[in-house]
Amino acid sequence: MPQAKKTHDANTSRSRDLLELANRLHDAAASYCAQGKHLKARPLCLRSLRILESTLGPKHPDVANVLHTLASTYQHQAEPEQAEKLYLRSLDIAQTSERSVDIDTLHIQILSSVADLYRRQDRLQEAQPLYQRALALAEQTLGARHPYLATLLNKQALLFRSQGRFRQAAERYQRSLAIARKAWGAGHPQVAGAYHNLGALEHERGRHAAAEPFARRALQVRQRALSPNHPDLAADLSLLGAILGGLKKYPEAESLYRRAIAIGEKTYGRNHPEIASTLNDLAALHHAQGDAVKPELLYKRVLAIKEKHLGPNHPDVATTLNNLGVFYRTLERFSEARPIYERVLAIFESNLGAAHPHVATALVNYARLLQAEAAAAERRAKRIQTDLKTTAAQAGKRKVNPKVARFRLAVRPSRIHRWGLFAEETIPAGKEVIEYTGERLTHSEANLRAGRKLHYLFRLDKHWAIDGHVGGSGAQYVNHCCDPNIRVRRLHGQILYFSKRQINAGEELFLDYKFSKKGTRVPCRCGAANCRGTINVK
Secondary structure: HHHHHHHHHHHHHHHHHHHHHHHHHHHHHHHHHHHOOOHHHHHHHHHHHHHHHHHHHOOOOHHHHHHHHHHHHHHOOOOHHHHHHHHHHHHHEEEEOOHHHHHHHHHHHHHHHHHHHHOOOHHHHHHHHHHHHHHHHHHHHHOOOHHHHHHHHHHHHHHHOOOOOOOHHHHHHHHHHHHHHHHOOOOHHHHHHHHHHHHHHHHHHOHHHHHHHHHHHHHHHHHHHHHOHHHHHHHHHHHHHHHHHHOOOHHHHHHHHHHHHHHHHHHHHOOOOOHHHHHHHHHHHHHOOOOOOOOHHHHHHHHHHHHHHHHOOOOHHHHHHHHHHHHHHHHHHHHHHHHHHHHHHHHHHHHHOOOOOOOHHHEEEEEEEEHHHHHHHHHHHHHHEEEEEEHHHHOOOOOOOOEEEEOOOOEEOOOOEEEEEOOOOOEEEOEEEEEOOEEEEEEHHHHHHOOOOOEEEEEHHHHOEEEEEOOOOOOOHHHEOOOOOOOEEEEOEEEEEEOOOOEEEOEEEEEEEEEEOOOOOOOOOOOOOOOOEEEEOO
16 A cells, blocks of 8 residues: 555656646747747647646646647648637637636637637638627626726727728727726837727728827837837837828838838748738838839739738738739739739639629729720820821931941831831840930030920030930930830940840830939830839939
């Protein structure tokens, strides 16, 4: 008997040590999750889970607690199916365990987490009753003024926003703010969260001026309370950036977005879904400013992230595709926009059904694209007709001076504007092509001639300009393109055109005019992939 008792004591001691180890592992995992380091938290959760299941059994509330934390690591690493399985398993344990304040608190947290997951998957009808159950249980167990209710109210308000129920959302946020201020004081991150949510709500309603003070207050509080690279700080930066973008305060907005992206990349990695939203907002900001290059690169990066993590046919992928399609349509790059709009429509129809509102919106967008394409074709036809009339008087003068042309060149109608200069033989890269000749004028004289319908003025230096309309070599017909194949060199009082790359016979010669960014904005219709949308430099 003494031996049996000794063995029993040893087993009890060993079990106690294992439970202490499991608790320490879970505490460390929870700490990592709080810092946004979910990949570091996951192996600790798995070790803790194995110990608890073998020691306490698979239905113990402590197992549910670890499952809940483990599920959050999968959710934050964009693995929603695995997260849902773990959340539901933990929820089943909590629902069937003997009630106590601790068990009820865990139950509330799990209900909230499952609802969060469903809301982010746009499963709003499934999320709503879970939030309601969590709130009712919290008020019953913790009291109507308990701080945790502020968190639950914020989450339910976010669901209401997703449903367009802004008044109900505002009521929840105001109640949450009152609870948070009383519980933690004005400088607590939870209070910042309430300000953030109020700012986001006003921004979503298009009331940017009303949103700005809420967003600035949230950022101010969180910058004092959290580390410089905390994910919640990135969220505040992104929100304020979006609000300032709506107020056309573009430089400050871009700076905030870039700070938020840097935090997200450091926390989650360069290609994580958590930063996709901010990248999308930055693309929209550049688009709003008329940039014709940066938005495309950013939208494509967002698209690659979403396709990798959500699959190519997810509705959220269609949303980003739509943004890219709008961008192409704005630049009149219709051949690229058309298949994108068609793909958006197909994704929505296959996922949501033929009668879903998103399908109707996609059809309207596609119809507007076709209308814009038709209108652009009509404008181009009219432009060609006008150009032909304008240049008819010069029909016999459209010649190339062979004395200053180093290759066979010809002046012919251009698809871009009026006449263009074309290569009639292959021109190797880096070769002199033609000299820009004409009447030499002072800048004052050139300015007087700049008001004519047809003028071909080229700045030579700080004193002189060349008017290709008088004595031009044919170089004056070279049109602008954002992706030019020739460049300019000014040598010994001459303006010379050199080939940037090999130019094949039949190609039109193009130069980047680089009009001043301070001058009148001149639209560009060159159609190049990197077209900046304007002949002016950015």
